[in-house]
Amino acid sequence: MQAIILAAGMGKRLGEYTKNNTKCMVPVNGVPLIDRVLLQLSILSLNRVVIVVGYEGQKLMNYLGSEQHGLKIEYIDNPIYDKTNNIYSLALAKEKLLDDDTLLIESDLIFDDGMFKLLLDNPYPNLALVAKYESWMDGTMVRIDQDNNIVNFVPKAAFDFRETNSYYKTVNIYKFSKTFSRTKYVPFLEAYTKAVGNNEYYENVLRIISFLNSHDLKALPITDEKWYEIDDKQDLDIAEALFADEKDVLRKYYGRYGGFWRFPxxxxxxxxxxxxxxxxxxxxxxxxxxxxLISEYPSGMKVNSLIASKCWGVKEDYIIPGNGAAELIKVLMETLPGTLGVTRPTFEEYPNRRDKEKLVTYIPQNSDYRYTAKDLMDFFEKNHADNILLINPDNPSGNFIPICDVLVLAAWCQKQDIRLIVDESFVDFSVGFENNSLLSNTLLEAYPTMVVMKSISKSYGVPGIRLGILCSADVTLIAKMKKMVSIWNINSFAEYFMQIFTKYEKDYKRACEKFIAEREDFEKKLKEISFLRVMPSQANYFLCEILPPKNANQLVLTMLKKYNILVRDCSDKQGFDGKQYMRIAVRSHEDNERFIHAFRDLDKN
Known part of the structure; x- marks a missing residue:
């Protein structure tokens, strides 16, 4: 058997990465793609590797030479790589196809080491590796029947988003027998290029063969194997996260701050x-x-304040909608003078927006990081702060202070001339949530310097529309903040969500009730895991201490690499006592069952 690697393309979409380099020499986490694939091929019994070069071909040939990792390497030059497509590169290698059984590989791929073994261990002589369609995929798709016969190739022009459930993406790794190449592929390749030209794709030949009701070529669907096709900078960034070394993998994932639909x-x-x-x-x-919505401008602040007022039942002058709570946190922290009192461990977005010397930090002195309104009043009476932040329920501890006690704290702050900031982004996950919110004109007017923040993204499960609100009867503060944000700080999707939300309030109530029941079930199952100490929570997550001999960082790595589940290691958060901690979100029942299955599996080892 031999391998043919197509590496003639210019890779223009990779910009400066391929300015003086062929695409296969672009490094992923420090290792060029071509080095990685040749190392993977070196463990196979191959007679040779044939590389079709073009753009910067001489540089690639000088880099590799005639042998790598015990592999004999031959080259074919495509001198008109800038005027042709990969069908011409493969046509140049057609005589090689006739010589031996072949692994055909495109050079812009990165994939798990076991991919070639899948092909070689399968008894069918002609195979195409395929993957169930996911949103990040582009290029040639196929349909397959119940026997894994490829019944149709779907080119880009025929792609239909309504049909994606039936699509598989070609991984662009094939196994062709010498017989198939001689009797089917090469004859059709010659006829196709003669009739249509050289600026085409080699998959078009396979498409024609599939029209003949031929079952010569079968699909081999992959399952959990990782792979990625690197066409542009974004692809390179994602590939570096997918194939990161253990020491870097969490940094690369955590540092994305979302966008995880690219990892479906x-x-x-x-x-x-x-x-x-x-x-x-x-x-x-x-x-x-x-x-x-996508073709129309959103309204300005005046209209969006009116709509937000309608949704959450507070006066227009008391409310400011934001591009997520994050925008409002930034503006609020830049606006308020003086020191900020925080309880740690906490959500660091607030303190990160203040100078360290302007922070007054309270750390609960108990193993569950519980605290009450009285604890806060006792501490800040002795350690004055001009503003006190209360995240309720708190993140990551899940600590919750009942609304009656929050109002006692608000009255105390008012008396002490301290501004109280209450972030109730998670309050709708608490038991009795309908009566736990501070969003009412009566309460805001009773404590006019109190500020209430709410992340709509978290509470309502719509983070993609970027929506948050801040409320206060301090109309001077609200007016000032409205001038500090852009006139179109809310996009049309967020505006329309607020416009229609009141029709669906009953759905929201049912969703919150369903969530509370699911959290109780999830908590019971988490408590059955021997290496977890689960702390009580009224939010949509649990803070868990990881007990020896388990280690939080290694546990998070194992969950990602073995089970494809990303969890937050928060051991290094300020305010913790040096022990190992993990914050575990609460998701749907189906997802939570998958999570519990993984933890039970780890509990056995």
Whole structure:
């Protein structure tokens, strides 16, 4: 058997990475793609590796030479690589195809070491590796029947988003027998290029063969094997996360701060959102209006304040909608003078926006990081702060202070001339949530310097629309903040969500009730895991101490690499006592069952 690698293309979409380099010499985590694939091929019994070169071909030949890792390497030059496509590169190698059984590989791929073994261990002589369609995939798709016969190749021009459930993407790794190449592929390749030309794709020849009701070529669907096709900078960035070394992998994932739809098989147990409200028909209505929303400007602050006022029942002058709570946190922290009192461990977005010398930090002195309104008053009476932050329920501890006690704290702050900031982004996950919110004109007016923040992304499970609100009866503060954000700080999708939300309030209530029941079930199962100490929570996550001999960092790595589940190691958060901690989100029942299955598996080892 031999391998043929197509490496003639220019890789223009990779920009400066291929300015003086062929695409296969681009490094992923420090290792050029060509080095990686040749090392993977070196463990196979191959007679030779044939590389079709073109753009910067001489540089690649000088780099590799005639032998690498015990592999004999031959080259074929495509001198008109800038005027042709990969069908011409393969046509140049057609005589080689006739010589031996072949592994055909495109050079812009990165994949797990076991991919070639899948092909070689399979008894069928002619195979195409395929993967079930996912949103990141582009290029040639196929349909397969129940016997894994490829019944159709779907070119880009024929792609239909309504049919994606039936699509598989070609991984661009094939196994061709010498007989197939001689009797089918090469004859059709010659006829196709003569009739259509050389600026085409070699898959088009396979498409024609599939039209003949021929079952010569079968599909071999992969399952959990990792692979990625690197066409542009974004692809390179994702590939570096997927194939990162153990020491770098968490940094590369955590540093993305979202966008995990690009990793569709991965379960995200870091980011905290309502898992049930997106089942509401509110999403269907937004989807039906999508084309209008994306083509129209949103309203300005005046209108959006009115709509937000309608949704959350507070006066227009008391409310400011933001591009997520993050925008409002930034503006608030830049606006308020004086020191900020925080309870740690906590959500660091607030203290990160202040100078360290302006922070007054309270750390609960107990193993569960529980605290009460009285604890806060006792501490800050002795350690004055001009502003006190209360995240309720707190993140990551899940600590919750009942609303009656929050109001006692608010009254005390008012008396002490301290501004109280209450972030109730997770309050709708608490038991009795309907009566736990501070968002009412009566309460805001009773404590006019109190500020209430709410992340709609978290509570309502719509982080993609970027929406948050801040409320206060301090109209001077609200007016000042409205001038500090851009006139179009809310996009049309967020505006429309607020416009129609009141029709779906009952759905939201049911979603919150369903969530609370699921959290109780999830908590019981987590407590059965021997290496976890689960702390009580009224939020949509649990803070868990990882007990010896388990290690939080290694546990998170294992969950990602073995089970494709991303969890937050928060051991290094300020305020912890040096022990090992993990924050575990609560997702849907199906997702939580997958998570529990993984932890039970790890509990056996």
């Amino acid at each position: 098989k991965m379960l995200d147990y870091c980011y905290l959102v309502n898992p049930y409200f997106n089942e509401s028909r509110i999403i269907d209505e937004m989807e039906a209006f999508f084309r209008t």
